[in-house]
Ligand SMILES: Nc1nc2c(ncn2[C@@H]2O[C@H](COP(=O)(O)OP(=O)(O)O)[C@@H](O)[C@H]2O)c(=O)[nH]1
Ligand SMILES: [Mg+2]
């Protein structure tokens with residue numbers, strides 16, 4: 001009997017594949033955002049608003065990760081944006097290998113690739129898929145304590161969008177507490193307050209994205 | 221649920237390492253798991269029992285060792301160990317924190333022949 005050192009991450013194959021995906025996305029010069037939130041937080045609604053804002057100026061691709069079905073893809077296709085669906089079937093998150101499977105289907109250069117991950121605050125956080133960064137959405141009915149209950153996602157997300165701000169008068173949600181809790185996980189997080197229903201806040205949020213798109217262009 | 225795919229990766233990784241070391245059987249897998257990860261030892265064990273038959277891990281058990289969350293405050297320079305991942309410096313209250321450990325999730329070693 002012998003004991004040998006291994007010192008390898010269990011996630012090593014996913015990490016390597018994510019790195020390869022990232023190189024492919026960089027070759028296409030696309031800004032890739034991995035959007036993570038609980039079911040119903042407004043991932044698809046936020047994507048719709050971003051698409052409306054950039055439709056005429058930029059080429060956008062949406063990758064929809066769902067356990068099953070094509071409901072969100074159909075919703076987005078109505079806006080005239082290119083959509084690719086991934087059905088994860090049993091997995092509660094997208095991983096780098098599932099994402100790699102869509103790469104051959106990308107036949108154009110897109111400025112922005114928005115990936116809607118499976119609705120879940122826990123699992124998607126652990127799996128890199130080749131994104132430039134993660135964007136977390138926290139909707140007001142979920143409560144302002146969620147960053148502390150799901151700390152890893154908020155620690156890893158570079159951008160946090162607080163959605164459904166139109167509901168603030170009706171729900172027990174303090175924006176100040178929410179922001180404080182987000183910053184307690186990630187003092188560098190960029191936080192935006194929006195309502196995908198009314199469109200409030202998207203001017204500010206989308207001009208931030210526009211700057212990121214320009215920065216990516218220069219780099220590429 | 222995500223522990224299924226993760227445990228599958230664990231078994232694959234260990235089988236490969238066993239091959240490299242000419243082990244026909246692994247008896248122990250020493251796994252480091254940080255407290256600031258989303259993985260639960262219980263679910264990993266559960267899936268491991270399902271996945272290990274007919275592999276070099278069939279007689280193996282996993283020895284977990286938890287890695288505490290350690291942070292460093294970039295403002296006052298203090299290092300601290302924290303129980304919950306709330307990234308605030310216990311010394312000075314600032315949120316200028318670097319996570320030093322707690323995100324580990326790796327196979328430290330395997331034992332076999
Ligand atoms: N009041 C309100 N409802 C919203 C807002 N954003 C999304 N919704 C609603 O919340 C529900 C879930 O939204 P959806 O975008 O499908 O969430 P997803 O599951 O995260 O993709 C839908 O009924 C949306 O109309 C918002 O800002 N305000
Ligand atoms: Mg959706």
Ligand SMILES: [Zn+2]
Pocket residue numbers: 293294295296297298309310311312313314
């Ligand atoms: Zn300090």
